Amino acid sequence: MAVLVLDNGAGTAKVGYATDKEPRIIPNCVTKAKNVRTRIFIGDQIDECKDLSGLYYMLPFQKGFLTNWDIERQVWDYIFGKDVFQVNSNECTAIVTEPCFNFASAQEAMNEVFFEEYQFNALYRCNASCLSQYKSHKEESEKNLCTLVVDTGYSFTHIVPYFKGKKIKEAIRRVNVGGKLLTNHLKEIISYRQLMVMDETYVINQVKEDVCYVATDFFADMNVARKRGKENTIARDYVLPDYTHIKRGYVRPQEDTTGKAKDNEQLIRMNNERFAVPELLFHPSDVGIQEMGIPEAIINSLEPIQEEMKPHLLGNILLTGGNCHLPGFDKRMFSDVRKLASADYDVTVTMPKNPTSHAWEGGCLLAKDPDFSKMVVTKQEFDEHGHNICYERFDV
Known part of the structure; x- marks a missing residue:
């Protein structure tokens, strides 16, 4: 029987059959464009839009939890429909991810949507970190009994x-900082210092992905960013798209940082924003968010854990999620955790080749597990026992 793996993130949904080599990454939202009044773009249909300035987003997730089911249904209808996967749900099992500590009402709604509306033959619900842990355990570290998964995504970490x-529930920590906050903060900084871009979420998100990085030494980079001329090796000029000549923004080569725009070009100068924005993952209090940074939260999560287990967890920290794509993220994470952890323990931080789709790949592996058929709830069982059997089997 076919197994469809849906890593349903708040920013993007990673979807594909368990037999596929890699997932299809689809933005988990519905967008409206300024210039196309009549049409809405669902998921990756946005690639067909010619002018991406001033996009209006409708998101199914708010603060990391699925709240708008009408929007989510539109995205799922598109994914399961004839345009993308042509899912024959009666003969298909679905593996779906949801956030840790998801509300009971959202869990029950999820069961009902998959069994009663889409009529899937069987369902398995879990957290994305569970699939990431499964994959790394199976492939790399069968010997390691402990894994500490850091899943840093769109809404939170x-x-x-x-x-x-098995996850140790009392030790789970959440930091309310994710990719969305970074993009919003970058929008505010650029709007305040240079150019009004508060409506340009799509473009500024590309700017963040193209030029931002995590500083290994924040204050040293800050000193370099203060310099002028050739000595400032951090400043970059970013050419914004105008959607007539320039379809996608790009970074000017470092040699060409004159700051002068050529014909038809609109520039923004990225200096200390390049590393000051990702710094929020490590010090959210810089912008008044009363939260721990990720390294501090890692050490804090070890507090309720038995002493003999701590070195094993610190020796196997796995980084997943979209924010891991920021250059230097893994090195900084290692150095910060190393500083905070006891000198008696070794710290090992690993980052998979593709941190975004790592959980999806774990789902594909899980589908091939001989015990997988015992973990799912079939439609027949759901019809007989209702939500209770889902609470028993799914560890969310």
């Missing part, structure tokens, strides 16, 4: 310790 594949 979860730190989830696992022991023998």
